[in-house]
Amino acid sequence: MGRDTRADICQAATEIISTKGYEKASLREIAEAVGITKASLYYHFSSKNELFDAILAPLLTDLRSALDEVSDREWSEEAAQVVLGQFIDSFITHRAIGAWLARDMCALSASEHSLKELRVLIARLHLWLAGPDASFEDRIRAVAATEIVGGVLSSLVSVADAPPEVLRKTLLESSMAVLSLHSHRGTTASATSSTPERHAGRPARHGAPQGAHRVPHLQR
Numbered sequence: 185m186g187r188d189t190r191a192d193i194c195q196a197a198t199e200i201i202s203t204k205g206y207e208k209a210s211l212r213e214i215a216e217a218v219g220i221t222k223a224s225l226y227y228h229f230s231s232k233n234e235l236f237d238a239i240l241a242p243l244l245t246d247l248r249s250a251l252d253e254v255s256d257r258e259w260s261e262e263a264a265q266v267v268l269g270q271f272i273d274s275f276i277t278h279r280a281i282g283a284w285l286a287r288d289m290c291a292l293s294a295s296e297h298s299l300k301e302l303r304v305l306i307a308r309l310h311l312w313l314a315g316p317d318a319s320f321e322d323r324i325r326a327v328a329a330t331e332i333v334g335g336v337l338s339s340l341v342s343v344a345d346a347p348p349e350v351l352r353k354t355l356l357e358s359s360m361a362v363l364s365l366h367s368h369r370g371t372t373a374s375a376t377s378s379t380p381e382r383h384a385g386r387p388a389r390h391g392a393p394q395g396a397h398r399v400p401h402l403q404r
Contacts, residue, residue: 190228192218194238202284206236206294236294243281244301246274251305254312264313265360268329271309272355275333276348286334306330313363329359 196217201209211232215225229235250270257263275282285302293299311318313326333355336343343351 189218189220189224190238193220193225193228193235197235198239198280198284201239201288202280205284205288206232211235233295237298239281240285240295240298240302243274243278244298244305246277247271247302247305250274251309255308257312259312259315264315264363265356267309267312268359268363269352269356271330272333272352272359275337276351276355279337279348282334283337283339286338325363329362332358332362 193214197209197214200214200217209232211225212222214235215222218225229238250267250273254267257267309330310323310326313329314322315326318326336351336355336358
């Protein structure tokens with residue numbers, strides 16, 4: 185089987201850019217890591233921005249698969265756990281890319297198209313996670329629940345060697361705790377409270393049974 189030079193370039197670029205940052209990584213250095221000339225690299229990618237798009241594509245594909253239809257999904261605590269799990273899985277699968285994006289501000293301006301789609305997907309997740317009839321507090325919790333993922337994965341010291349299964353379990357528990365849907369011990373609010381309130385800070389939502397609402401599509 186012949187060599188997949190394009191894939192090798194993306195792999196080398198991910199490793200170098202995630203270490204040095206987008207601005208300091210050079211195409212010449214990436215080409216040398218692959219064992220080709222810079223001219224050969226330009227045969228596959230006409231610019232660093234195009235290479236950036238190619239690196240980001242696998243993460244976007246997984247997020248798109250997980251989140252594209254989330255607005256049509258009925259909201260419930262159980263569904264929130266599933267959706268957050270899929271979101272976390274995407275970033276753990278592409279951990280180097282996700283961590284790099286979380287800490288490299290220069291990368292945020294590298295590709296308007298890719299990053300715009302990323303922002304739309306995550307905004308859709310925030311809107312859905314906040315739940316039906318969301319208050320400001322609900323919306324803040326929804327954002328905080330996803331920011332935990334980038335914050336933890338961007339750590340180069342504390343959790344760099346954490347096994348994927350430990351990362352997933354702990355991140356999901358932490359995100360759900362921030363949403364106040366489940367405690368860090370996995371106990372649902374409904375199981376621990378007999379009051380009409382679903383949990384502290386989020387009043388019960390009347391007018392339809394839990395999980396029966398739908399969140400409208402975001403305008404693209």
